[in-house]
Amino acid sequence: MSKVAVVTGSASGLGRGIAEQLIQDGFRVVLHDINEVLLNQTVEELKQQGADVIGVPGDVSKRADQFYVVEKAVEAFGQLDVFVNNAGIDAVTPFLEINEAELNRVFAINVNGVVFGTQAAAQQFIKQQTKGKIINACSIAGHESYEMLATYSASKHAVRSFTHASSKELAKYNITVNAYCPGVAKTKMWDRIDEEMVRHSDGALQIGEAFEQFSAGISLGRYQIPEDVGNLVSFLASDKADYITGQAIITDGGLVYR
Ligand SMILES: NC(=O)C1=CN([C@@H]2O[C@H](COP(=O)(O)OP(=O)(O)OC[C@H]3O[C@@H](n4cnc5c(N)ncnc54)[C@H](O)[C@@H]3O)[C@@H](O)[C@H]2O)C=CC1
Numbered sequence: 001m002s003k004v005a006v007v008t009g010s011a012s013g014l015g016r017g018i019a020e021q022l023i024q025d026g027f028r029v030v031l032h033d034i035n036e037v038l039l040n041q042t043v044e045e046l047k048q049q050g051a052d053v054i055g056v057p058g059d060v061s062k063r064a065d066q067f068y069v070v071e072k073a074v075e076a077f078g079q080l081d082v083f084v085n086n087a088g089i090d091a092v093t094p095f096l097e098i099n100e101a102e103l104n105r106v107f108a109i110n111v112n113g114v115v116f117g118t119q120a121a122a123q124q125f126i127k128q129q130t131k132g133k134i135i136n137a138c139s140i141a142g143h144e145s146y147e148m149l150a151t152y153s154a155s156k157h158a159v160r161s162f163t164h165a166s167s168k169e170l171a172k173y174n175i176t177v178n179a180y181c182p183g184v185a186k187t188k189m190w191d192r193i194d195e196e197m198v199r200h201s202d203g204a205l206q207i208g209e210a211f212e213q214f215s216a217g218i219s220l221g222r223y224q225i226p227e228d229v230g231n232l233v234s235f236l237a238s239d240k241a242d243y244i245t246g247q248a249i250i251t252d253g254g255l256v257y258r
């Protein structure tokens, strides 16, 4: 029987790219997103292409929603093999203006979401008595800290730390936990970051220029596309990655060197 993967935040952007790659790899995929309208549209498009997928709306910051998506995956497909904690949000703010609401919002989704998704998936793998793979969205911002992106960078450093700690605790169940760390990918997230950086630049930047400046240092000379990220997740989700755990692997075309 083909394997089953859940991908959170997969109605669009990198999550959709990851879901499409896993479908190509032969997975049955559960798409999960807070945007129910977009989720239904994406699920319909993928079904029309012949994919064996379902959509489950939910908010990753709610622990119950994460256990619910695992329950629905098992109800529909009988098992769970891979859980991708992809959903995440951005925040662009000068450090002195960061407030409690921003910290709570970004950490609730980017950090709590990863913890709850990991718990829900791990409990299912333990119940099944099978190996399992948990794959988290980190970022180059989980290795490097950026001006105006302090809250976001801190949240991604926390994702890297939870990847390390959970991989150590879950190894005895044959569950691996790894993270992918994208660079500068052209998705709605970067459209928003660019707009906000322009807004905070006092006229120094025009639309598109923050994205261009960030992309300028990429050694391979182009910005990232969802397929680049899908390729790394495809490997991490495969049996070929069975002996890799606790790693936060950078895929950025050569921008941040660790
Ligand atoms: N775009 C980039 O350059 C980079 C992105 N990343 C990370 O990759 C992941 C995906 O990023 P993008 O696709 O660019 O973002 P995006 O903003 O383009 O898409 C995110 C998707 O997640 C969904 N979502 C947002 N909040 C949610 C919640 N609470 N529960 C469930 N779904 C939710 C959105 O509806 C959307 O469909 C994020 O964790 C992000 O931090 C990391 C490094 C670079």
Ligand SMILES: CC(=O)C(C)=O
Residues within 6 Å of the ligand: 090, 139, 140, 141, 149, 182, 183, 184, 189, 193
């Ligand atoms: C969006 C992101 O993850 C950056 C700027 O590294």
